[in-house]
Each structure stands twice: as C-alpha cells, then as structure tokens.
C-alpha cells in the first residue's frame with residue numbers, strides 16, 4: 001500500500017535521508033526506530049507529502065506523492081497522522097476538532113460528522129470529554145482524541161510519529177492500548193516509536209534507521225531474535241535497558 | 243499670565259470660528275479623530291492581516307512582496323507618507339483621476355488621512371500578525387495539512403484563529419497609536435482634535451484649559467480602546483489555555 005523507493009532528501013548541503021527503500025503492505029504494522037536525529041520523522045512526513053524529497057519515489061495506493069500533479073490534500077485525507085505533540089487545535093472543542101476535516105475536506109454534514117466523531121470518541125474511552133477543550137485534557141487523553149480525529153476520516157493507513165514520547169509514563173499505556181486495538185483490527189500502520197513492547201505485540205516488521213539510512217528492515221522475529229547490524233544491536237540494548 | 247487663572251467657563255463661550263461654543267469645537271475635533279482613527283484601524287487590520295499572512299506562506303514572491311510593504315511603510319515618516327498621498331499622488335495619477343482627487347473628492351483631507359493612516363499602521367499590524375503566526379507550534383500547520391485541509395483552509399481554521407488571539411495584546415497598543423497618529427493629519431488640514439486644540443488656543447488664549455481638556459479627551463479615547471480590546475480578549479479566551487495561548 002505504501003511503497004518507498006530509493007528516497008533521498010537534503011536540507012541544503014545536509015543529507016537527511018539516504019536512499020531509503022521499504023514498503024508497507026495492506027494490513028501490515030511496521031515499526032520504525034532508531035536514534036534521535038536519524039531521520040525517522042522526516043521519512044514518515046515524506047509519506048504524506050508534508051516534507052518534499054529530492055530523489056526517489058513514494059506511492060500510496062498507487063498514487064505518487066512526489067508528483068506535482070498529485071492532489072496532495074486528497075491523498076492526505078486518506079492517510080491519518082498522529083504527532084508527538086498531539087496537535088489538537090486548542091481553540092476548538094473536542095467535537096469541533098473531530099468534525100473540522102470531516103466537514104471541510106470530505107464534505108460530510110454536521111450531524112453525520114458529529115455521530116462519527118462521538119462514536120470514535122467513545123471507542124477511545126473519552127465520550128465524557130466531548131464538550132471540553134484540548135487544554136482541559138491530560139496528554140494521554142489529548143493523544144487519544146488525536147487518534148480518534150484521524151480515524152474519523154476513514155483512513156486507509158495511519159502514520160504515527162512517536163505518539164507516546166511526549167507523555168508522562170503513566171499515560172503511555174492508555175495510548176498504546178488504542179494503537180494495539182487498531183492494529184488488531186487490521187489497520188495499515190507505520191509507527192515511529194521506541195516502545196518495543198508494542199513492536200513485539202503487534203508489529204509485522206521493524207525498520208531500524210541510522211544517519212538517514214534504513215540500516216535494518218526485518219520481520220519482527222528476526223529483528224528481536226538477531227538484528228544483523230551492530231548499530232541496531234547497540235541501539236536495542238540501550239533502549240531495552242534504560 | 244492671565245492664562246494661569248483656570249476659567250472653565252471659557253468652554254461655553256462662542257468661538258469666533260462659527261463652530262458654536264468652544265466645547266463644541268473640541269467635540270468636532272474628537273469626532274474627526276474618532277472617524278479617522280477607526281477607519282484607519284479597520285484598513286490597517288484588513289491590509290495588515292493579509293500582508294502578515296503572505297509573509298509566512300511558502301512562496302518566495304509573496305513573502306518578498308510582504309517584506310517590501312513593511313519596509314516601505316514602516317521606514318518613511320508618517321507625515322511624509324501623508325504628504326505623498328495628499329500632494330503627490332494626484333499628480334502621478336492619470337489626468338482624470340488626479341483632478342477628481344484635487345477638485346471633486348468629498349472630504350479629501352479625511353479620506354487621505356484615514357487611508358494613509360490605515361496603510362501606515364498596516365505595516366505594524368503585519369509585523370505582529372507575522373510573529374503571532376510564527377510563535378504557533380509548527381506542528382499545527384502540519385496537523386491541518388495532514389488531515390487534508392488545503393493551505394488556505396489550514397490558515398483559516400487552524401492558524402489564524404490562534405494567531406489573532408496571540409496578537410490581541412500587542413495590537414491594543416497599535417490601536418491606541420492610530421488615535422495618537424491621527425493628529426499628524428492636521429498638517430493636511432483635517433480638523434481633528436489637535437487641530438481644534440490649536441485653534442482654541444489661538445482664539446481663546448486659554449492655553450492651560452484647552453490643553454487640559456484635550457488631554458482628557460485623548461485619555462478617554464485611550465481608555466475606551468483599552469477596555470474594548472480587553473473585552474475582545476476576554477471573549478476570545480480559550481478554555482484550558484493560559485492567557486495568550488502561545489507555546
């Protein structure tokens with residue numbers, strides 16, 4: 001469903017991505033990990049065209065992201081994205097956050113959007129918070145709303161960029177639980193995360209990035225069994241024993 | 243030093259300008275100050291918002307255009323700008339338009355002052371709008387775009403509503419400045435408050451009372467603006483966010 005072929009990207013002289021190639025099949029959960037600054041966020045933002053890239057191709061269900069003729073807003077409306085800092089819109093209530101893109105992008109009526117939004121809010125366990133504003137929720141609650149907001153668009157795939165890194169430890173699990181449930185329901189997911197417990201539970205493959213390159217791209221069993229690269233081993237031992 | 247004797251009764255004496263008593267003279271000035279500052283402010287907010295926004299969009303040409311606007315209007319003294327619009331522009335325009343401006347335009351000093359003040363203040367509003375937008379977390383723009391909103395929709399529904407809340411406090415002082423700066427328009431003959439104050443000083447010889455009365459009027463205006471902006475700020479406060487809402 002998502003195919004990344006030989007993608008390279010530069011910020012001026014600085015090469016952030018070097019010849020990255022991988023794919024995510026329909027229904028697959030792929031976890032991306034690697035040290036800070038290795039280009040994970042950049043890669044995932046290239047998938048929905050939030051970041052341009054200078055070489056290679058990315059296609060999402062056959063649509064080329066880098067093609068100037070591609071209708072990017074339309075493509076993005078089919079790919080949900082969840083950010084490290086939640087990025088709910090602070091001036092809009094929770095229900096308004098859930099309805100905005102359904103109405104403005106998909107052209108759904110207010111009642112239909114509302115119904116859909118509330119159903120998803122219920123699913124992430126936050127129906128009672130519907131009338132509040134983002135600033136009145138905890139980080140974990142905000143992130144669950146953000147996931148519901150993305151799901152309200154009926155995405156064909158979901159991208160997660162370190163969805164639990166900005167959370168207090170006691171809130172990590174409430175968000176991971178939602179993600180695990182989503183994975184089990186067959187959602188296609190590309191997740192930048194260091195939560196190896198999550199990876200063990202639901203990932204099909206694990207990608208390890210370092211200095212802008214995909215160093216390792218292996219089935220979960222192989223990755224945790226015996227990662228081939230030394231850098232991946234060092235990285236794993238560091239995050240597993242912190 | 244007879245002027246040291248504060249005879250407030252002077253305010254009720256007829257002025258020789260034919261405007262009625264002196265208090266009415268000052269009131270006419272207040273009216274023009276208010277009209278000029280308010281229309282100037284509306285123009286400034288409209289133009290300043292557009293200029294501020296185009297300086298933040300990912301288009302080199304638009305942001306250069308916005309930067310150029312701000313540099314020009316901020317770095318030339320307002321008086322010079324007013325003279326330009328009043329005396330020079332009619333000469334530069336095509337014959338018909340120029341002579342219409344000189345001969346048939348209604349209240350030329352008022353319209354020139356309002357538009358001139360608006361364009362001048364717009365540059366300062368644009369600065370605030372730009373820095374308000376830039377102070378928002380960058381992820382907000384990405385979040386809007388990632389849901390499939392176009393860049394225009396992202397500005398309209400996501401970025402601008404928060405940016406405007408952030409710029410209300412700095413805009414309060416710009417709004418007050420439009421009242422103070424409107425006094426410059428006396429140089430093109432607008433009978434605003436400071437102009438009337440000068441007239442009253444000349445005719446009544448009551449320097450102290452005239453200046454005190456004018457000061458009070460300007461202060462009332464400033465306080466009204468302050469209250470209005472505080473009210474707007476209160477009305478637009480976002481539940482759960484600390485005042486200002488910036489990160």
Ligand SMILES: Nc1ncnc2c1ncn2[C@@H]1O[C@H](COP(=O)(O)OP(=O)(O)O)[C@@H](O)[C@H]1O
Nearest residue numbers: 011014016034035036037038039040041042043
């Ligand atoms: N807008 C930018 N301009 C220049 N360099 C950037 C920019 N964004 C990210 N980088 C650099 O690109 C590298 C990869 O960043 P990122 O993809 O955020 O890494 P990760 O998500 O793996 O921590 C980092 O070295 C970062 O400093």
Ligand SMILES: [Mg+2]
Nearest residue numbers: 040041042162
């Ligand atoms: Mg990152």
